[in-house]
Amino acid sequence: MQTDIEIAQSATITPIIEIAKSAGLATHEIEPYGYDKAKIKLDDDVERKTQLGKLILVTSINPTPAGEGKSTVTVGLADALQLAHKKTMIALREPSLGPVMGMKGGATGGGYSQVIPMADINLHFTGDFHALTAAHNMLAATLDNSIYQGNPLNIDPRRILWKRVLDINDRALRHVTIGLGGPTSGVPREDGFDITVASELMAILTLSTNLQDLKNRIKRIVVGYTYDKEPVMVEDLHVAGALTTLLKDAIKPNLVQTLAHTPTIIHGGPFANIAQGTNSVLATKTALKLADYVVTEGGFGADLGGEKFLDVKVPILGKTPDTIVIVATIRALKHHGGVALDDLNTENLEALQVGLENLGRHIQSMQRYGVPVVVAINRFTADTDAEMQTIKAYTQHFNVEAYTSDVWAKGGLGATELAQAVVEKANQVSDFKPLYATEDTAVEKLNKIVQTIYGGQGVELSAKAEKQLLEFAKYGWDKLPIIMAKTQYSLSDNAKKLGAPRDFVIHVREFVPKLGAGFLVALTGSILTMPGLPKHPAAYDIDIDESGTITGLF
Structure with missing residues (x-):
C-alpha cells in the first residue's frame, strides 16, 4: 500500500494557471510560485457573483490518537461535489512545521483525498509562516530596543505580553531570560517563546479583510503595560507600517489543487486549541465569490474550531455555514468509550455505544446554531457493518443522518452519498443563531460556551483572571468575543476525561487581551502556547535522497 506522500508524488499535477482559470481567475489575478502554486492578488472592489456560494463547515468529534481524518473528509467531499458537477472550491489552513516535525503530522488530507503539492504545503510553502515569524520577532526586537534606548514609553519590563515565536515545537524556550551580557546587550528580563501559529499576528492575518484592515489591527496590538499599568500598543512603537x-x-491567499484538481485555497494557520483555528477570512470569502460550493473546516473538534468559526469568524466573514458536517471514526468513538489503542480493530458495540455520547454532544452543540447537520463516518478497513449501523441508528435520535465516507481509499467516489446529502441540506432554509450577544459580559460568554458547547456546569476564574476582567472593563475590553484556549482531547479542560463528561467546571487561570485580533483569550487548565516534541518526533522518519525525493513525511 502506498503512503500518502507516495500517492502525492505519483500524481499528475495540472499547471496552476489552468487551475486558476477553472476557478474563474484570470492570469493577471494570480502570482505563480512556480508550476503548481500561486498567490491570489487581493481584489476588494470586484464582486464576482451577486450571491456568495454555499458554505460547508467540516468539524469533528474530539480528536484521539486513533485518528479522525477531518481534512481527508473535507478534500474527499469537495472532490465528490466536483464529480456531481457542482462548481466547488476548498478553503483550508496552512500546516505548521511544529506538528509536521512533531507528532500530529500535516494538514493536506490523506490517501486519494489530498491537496498537492503535499510536501511543499507541509514544509515552507510560499513562506507565509516565515514572514509572520519575522514580523512578530521584529516587533519583539523593537519593544526591547525602546526599553534599552531610555524607555520613553515608560514600559514595565515585568508586564510585557509580547513573547517571541518560532514555528517549531521547542519546550526549552517556554521560559527564557534575555538581555544578559552586559550594558550593550539590552535590559535583562524574563521572556518566552510561543509557536508561530499562536502569535496574535497569525490571528490578525486570518481575520483581516484587506491590507489596510491588517495595518489597523496591528496598531491595536497590546504588547505590555507601563509602570502606571496603562496599556502599550504597537501604534505607540510606530512600527505598524513596517510590520504590515x-x-x-503573506496576506494574499494561496492557490493549489487536490489530486482530482479541485481548486483549493490554503491560507493562515492558527491552532484551534489556542487560537481561532480556521483559515483566513480572505481565503473563504474569495472561494465563496468564485464557487457555488465551498468546503472549509474548523480545527480539532466542534467544541473548539467549530464554535470559534461560528462565533468569531462568521461575524467578520458575513456568511453563515449552510451545512455543518461532523466527522467521526469508529476507532475514535471506541477509544472515547474506553477501548485501548491496541484493541480498536476488534468489534466492540458496547464501547462504541458509550463513545457515541461524545458525538451526540457535538451534534447537539452544532444544532444549537440553527444550521443543518450531517455526520460523516470516516471508514477504516477494520470497521464492521454492525458498528456502522450502530452509529447511523444513534444519530437518528437527533434527526441527523450519518453517511459512510471512504475517501482515503476512493477519493471523491467514496463520498457520493455524503455529497448528495450536503447539497440537499445546504439548499434548505436555515436560521443561524449566535451563541452569545455582543453585549454579554466575558463571564456570560464563558458560561454559555461551557454549558451549551461543552456540557459542563460553568466557568471558574482564578483570582488573577477576576482581577484582569476588572481592569479590562476600564478600557471596554471586557465584552470582546472569547477564544477558549483548552485541550482538544476532551470537552473539559482535563485531557484525560474522554467521552462526554458531566458535572465539570472549566478553570480559567488568566486572560490574554488580543485587541488587534479583537478577542480575549481565556487560558484554561494546563494549556501551553509552545508545544514540545514527543519522544519519537516525526522528524526522525523524514529523509531525502540524492535526487531530492522525500520519504517518511507521511
Whole structure:
C-alpha cells in the first residue's frame, strides 16, 4: 500500500494557471510560485457573483490518537461535489512545521483525498509562516530596543505580553531570560517563546479583510503595560507600517489543487486549541465569490474550531455555514468509550455505544446554531457493518443522518452519498443563531460556551483572571468575543476525561487581551502556547535522497 506522500508524488499535477482559470481567475489575478502554486492578488472592489456560494463547515468529534481524518473528509467531499458537477472550491489552513516535525503530522488530507503539492504545503510553502515569524520577532526586537534606548514609553519590563515565536515545537524556550551580557546587550528580563501559529499576528492575518484592515489591527496590538499599568500598543512603537510591509505577500491567499484538481485555497494557520483555528477570512470569502460550493473546516473538534468559526469568524466573514458536517471514526468513538489503542480493530458495540455520547454532544452543540447537520463516518478497513449501523441508528435520535465516507481509499467516489446529502441540506432554509450577544459580559460568554458547547456546569476564574476582567472593563475590553484556549482531547479542560463528561467546571487561570485580533483569550487548565516534541518526533522518519525525493513525511 502506498503512503500518502507516495500517492502525492505519483500524481499528475495540472499547471496552476489552468487551475486558476477553472476557478474563474484570470492570469493577471494570480502570482505563480512556480508550476503548481500561486498567490491570489487581493481584489476588494470586484464582486464576482451577486450571491456568495454555499458554505460547508467540516468539524469533528474530539480528536484521539486513533485518528479522525477531518481534512481527508473535507478534500474527499469537495472532490465528490466536483464529480456531481457542482462548481466547488476548498478553503483550508496552512500546516505548521511544529506538528509536521512533531507528532500530529500535516494538514493536506490523506490517501486519494489530498491537496498537492503535499510536501511543499507541509514544509515552507510560499513562506507565509516565515514572514509572520519575522514580523512578530521584529516587533519583539523593537519593544526591547525602546526599553534599552531610555524607555520613553515608560514600559514595565515585568508586564510585557509580547513573547517571541518560532514555528517549531521547542519546550526549552517556554521560559527564557534575555538581555544578559552586559550594558550593550539590552535590559535583562524574563521572556518566552510561543509557536508561530499562536502569535496574535497569525490571528490578525486570518481575520483581516484587506491590507489596510491588517495595518489597523496591528496598531491595536497590546504588547505590555507601563509602570502606571496603562496599556502599550504597537501604534505607540510606530512600527505598524513596517510590520504590515513584511506581511504584504503573506496576506494574499494561496492557490493549489487536490489530486482530482479541485481548486483549493490554503491560507493562515492558527491552532484551534489556542487560537481561532480556521483559515483566513480572505481565503473563504474569495472561494465563496468564485464557487457555488465551498468546503472549509474548523480545527480539532466542534467544541473548539467549530464554535470559534461560528462565533468569531462568521461575524467578520458575513456568511453563515449552510451545512455543518461532523466527522467521526469508529476507532475514535471506541477509544472515547474506553477501548485501548491496541484493541480498536476488534468489534466492540458496547464501547462504541458509550463513545457515541461524545458525538451526540457535538451534534447537539452544532444544532444549537440553527444550521443543518450531517455526520460523516470516516471508514477504516477494520470497521464492521454492525458498528456502522450502530452509529447511523444513534444519530437518528437527533434527526441527523450519518453517511459512510471512504475517501482515503476512493477519493471523491467514496463520498457520493455524503455529497448528495450536503447539497440537499445546504439548499434548505436555515436560521443561524449566535451563541452569545455582543453585549454579554466575558463571564456570560464563558458560561454559555461551557454549558451549551461543552456540557459542563460553568466557568471558574482564578483570582488573577477576576482581577484582569476588572481592569479590562476600564478600557471596554471586557465584552470582546472569547477564544477558549483548552485541550482538544476532551470537552473539559482535563485531557484525560474522554467521552462526554458531566458535572465539570472549566478553570480559567488568566486572560490574554488580543485587541488587534479583537478577542480575549481565556487560558484554561494546563494549556501551553509552545508545544514540545514527543519522544519519537516525526522528524526522525523524514529523509531525502540524492535526487531530492522525500520519504517518511507521511
